[in-house]
Amino acid sequence: MITSSSISIKRLQKENKQPLLNFYHQLTADSKRNFQPHPFDEASVDSICSTVSKNILYYSVTTFGSSDIVAYAIFKKGFIEHDIHRFQDYPIALSPRDYFSIALAFADDVSEQNRLQILTLLFKEIKKKGAKKIILWGGIHESNQSMLQLYLKSGFRILGEFNHHGKCFDLIKDFNDLLFENSDWLKDLIIYEINPYAFNIPNGEKYGTFSSVADKIEYLSDIGINSIWLAGYCEATDHFRGIPTVYATLRPDKIDPRLGSAEELKQLIAKAHKYNIRIFLDAITHGVTNDSSLIREHPDWFSGTSWGMTDYVYENNEFRKWYIETWTNYVLEFEVDGFRLDGPNGVQPWPNALQIWEEVIEKCAKHGKSVLIFPENMPYHFQQGLDETLDPKFKYDHNPVVRYSRIPRYKCRAISNHDYGIDRYAEKSYYQLWGSRYLLAYEYIFSYNIPIIMSGEEFNANYESLPGAHRELYGGNGGSSVWLYASKLNWDQTNEPEKKAFLNDFRKILHIKHENCDLLHYDRLNTKICKVEFTSNIFNAPVPYFRYDNKKAILVVGNNTLEHASFTLNIPVECINKSNALTCQVKDLWFNSTSEIAIEHLQNFTVDVLPDLRKNGGFRVFRIEFKD
Numbered sequence: 001m002i003t004s005s006s007i008s009i010k011r012l013q014k015e016n017k018q019p020l021l022n023f024y025h026q027l028t029a030d031s032k033r034n035f036q037p038h039p040f041d042e043a044s045v046d047s048i049c050s051t052v053s054k055n056i057l058y059y060s061v062t063t064f065g066s067s068d069i070v071a072y073a074i075f076k077k078g079f080i081e082h083d084i085h086r087f088q089d090y091p092i093a094l095s096p097r098d099y100f101s102i103a104l105a106f107a108d109d110v111s112e113q114n115r116l117q118i119l120t121l122l123f124k125e126i127k128k129k130g131a132k133k134i135i136l137w138g139g140i141h142e143s144n145q146s147m148l149q150l151y152l153k154s155g156f157r158i159l160g161e162f163n164h165h166g167k168c169f170d171l172i173k174d175f176n177d178l179l180f181e182n183s184d185w186l187k188d189l190i191i192y193e194i195n196p197y198a199f200n201i202p203n204g205e206k207y208g209t210f211s212s213v214a215d216k217i218e219y220l221s222d223i224g225i226n227s228i229w230l231a232g233y234c235e236a237t238d239h240f241r242g243i244p245t246v247y248a249t250l251r252p253d254k255i256d257p258r259l260g261s262a263e264e265l266k267q268l269i270a271k272a273h274k275y276n277i278r279i280f281l282d283a284i285t286h287g288v289t290n291d292s293s294l295i296r297e298h299p300d301w302f303s304g305t306s307w308g309m310t311d312y313v314y315e316n317n318e319f320r321k322w323y324i325e326t327w328t329n330y331v332l333e334f335e336v337d338g339f340r341l342d343g344p345n346g347v348q349p350w351p352n353a354l355q356i357w358e359e360v361i362e363k364c365a366k367h368g369k370s371v372l373i374f375p376e377n378m379p380y381h382f383q384q385g386l387d388e389t390l391d392p393k394f395k396y397d398h399n400p401v402v403r404y405s406r407i408p409r410y411k412c413r414a415i416s417n418h419d420y421g422i423d424r425y426a427e428k429s430y431y432q433l434w435g436s437r438y439l440l441a442y443e444y445i446f447s448y449n450i451p452i453i454m455s456g457e458e459f460n461a462n463y464e465s466l467p468g469a470h471r472e473l474y475g476g477n478g479g480s481s482v483w484l485y486a487s488k489l490n491w492d493q494t495n496e497p498e499k500k501a502f503l504n505d506f507r508k509i510l511h512i513k514h515e516n517c518d519l520l521h522y523d524r525l526n527t528k529i530c531k532v533e534f535t536s537n538i539f540n541a542p543v544p545y546f547r548y549d550n551k552k553a554i555l556v557v558g559n560n561t562l563e564h565a566s567f568t569l570n571i572p573v574e575c576i577n578k579s580n581a582l583t584c585q586v587k588d589l590w591f592n593s594t595s596e597i598a599i600e601h602l603q604n605f606t607v608d609v610l611p612d613l614r615k616n617g618g619f620r621v622f623r624i625e626f627k628d
Contacts, residue, residue: 007118009125012058017049023069028108036138037074037103061118070110071118074103075126080137086170090159091354100126103137112150119154127175134173142167152409152525155180176362178370179381186410187523191452192220193229193418196259197244198466198488199455206467210260214268221275223458224510228272229340231282233265237289242468243486247342249284250292253326269335278337281330285353286346287311304347308474314352323356328363331371338372340384354380385412398542400447401531409525413449416457421482429463430484435502437618441509442542442558450522456489459503464488501615512589516623519547519554533570538563548575551626558619559609571602577626587623
């Protein structure tokens with residue numbers, strides 16, 4: 001058994017030639033093929049053990065009391081030459097002095113737990129040499145799943161993909177990025193988007209405020225929301241569609257007085273934190289509206305135009321300093337937890353717009369603060385994620401198992417995008433749940449992607465537009481707007497019987513998820529899921545799925561029709577019945593009943609599911625456990 005205290009990490013020297021050769025010889029063909037820097041032969045050993053270099057460091061990992069090498073690592077200062085062309089397209093600052101490239105090989109019998117321990121110690125060693133970030137040498141092939149998952153578990157994130165004899169990934173570990181050091185909350189994240197101008201408008205007022213959003217924090221906590229994407233906070237104009245929006249930012253460093261004061265924003269965030277709700281601000285990455293005082297004060301900070309606005313020049317050092325300080329201030333002074341990045345889009349290449357956030361993260365880390373970054377159009381910690389339910393060509397395959405992969409570790413899936421209805425004429429609601437318990441539970445909350453919920457979705461709100469909102473992008477009337485971002489919530493609707501029933505079911509679904517977060521979580525890397533064989537009376541029925549671990553599992557059965565559905569299931573008990581028990585405990589999480597069931601009955605387990613779009617309909621969910 002290897003423990004952290006029994007591991008020894010040393011620079012390779014001449015006397016290590018034979019142990020290193022022995023290590024090479026015992027590696028499998030797959031392990032040798034997956035190692036990038038050099039062949040595993042005697043000539044390589046001679047070169048490695050006789051090389052003294054400040055730029056390339058060779059390490060052996062042994063256990064105390066033994067000369068046998070259990071792992072071997074190479075750290076090269078800077079980048080590998082044939083990797084640099086790919087990195088130019090990634091959102092990272094190409095400063096070689098901050099980077100080390102790493103290549104690593106383990107003895108095949110070293111467990112995952114021991115590999116993680118060894119990686120942690122290697123990271124400490126290389127940080128002593130001045131490394132701020134680590135890049136995988138040559139990337140990693142998708143087929144090398146065990147090492148890919150190991151790196152992700154140790155805090156690497158995916159930079160991008162490339163093709164070399166199949167799909168490969170470039171990975172980075174940033175020692176200044178504290179997010180993955182204490183990220184258990186990520187796996188239970190449920191994001192709720194709020195346009196504060198429209199979310200909760202006080203009587204007699206034109207727009208909502210920070211204080212009126214704060215009035216709904218207890219409500220949001222009660223229904224199971226644990227994070228808010230706040231799509232409005234800074235000075236903004238009505239440049240888009242006749243209403244104020246954060247996407248028409250005037251000054252990102254100043255608070256919009258229509259929403260309240262800086263102190264009131266701080267009070268909102270403090271109250272949210274009291275209820276364990278995180279706050280993510282919407283940051284506009286491309287520029288500001290043409291009437292911004294920033295353009296007059298700092299004309300050299302701007303060049304070009306997009307979206308009828310003036311775009312930033314990211315290469316300007318003074319601009320970079322101001323921009324980094326602006327967002328860092330929101331973290332340090334306002335206690336913001338992260339940022340959703342609009343785009344990045346505009347004149348500047350998107351890597352320029354994203355790489356500056358590395359410096360925001362680094363400055364915040366010096367104060368012990370971690371920051372979540374999720375852009376709209378490409379991944380950072382993860383990507384916002386969209387759904388295609390408005391596209392008539394898109395059809396749910398009703399089988400989350402076939403869509404599942406462990407990579408990336410975290411992925412978002414928005415139920416409704418706030419841009420739905422943006423250029424539509426029809427007077428209708430563009431919320432996408434439509435009161436469907438099936439979609440909410442089976443497709444989103446009990447599945448494995450971080451869900452994004454548009455405010456009002458939880459009670460199937462009827463669409464009411466903010467006053468002044470119109471269909472034309474920049475001006476003119478063009479007809480009334482059905483833009484979902486401009487949806488003015490009418491909270492009286494929550495008293496209507498159907499909407500009240502859906503809200504109650506929404507709350508119950510989210511509470512079931514939170515109460516069973518040991519299995520119903522959004523860490524795809526640590527998700528085990530399989531389909532359940534079944535027969536049903538409905539055509540093309542959704543495939544029941546089984547999320548499991550050790551001796552327990554969650555069974556989810558969906559009904560996407562307006563008919564009563566009956567299922568007969570062959571539950572894969574072999575996944576969790578490790579002790580060959582004869583009975584198990586089955587708890588109906590929706591109707592809150594528990595029974596002891598013989599194993600043979602799970603091979604012919606019957607479930608009835610009420611029609612969707614009605615109270616208690618659309619799905620059933622069970623927890624199955626085997627006792628010792």
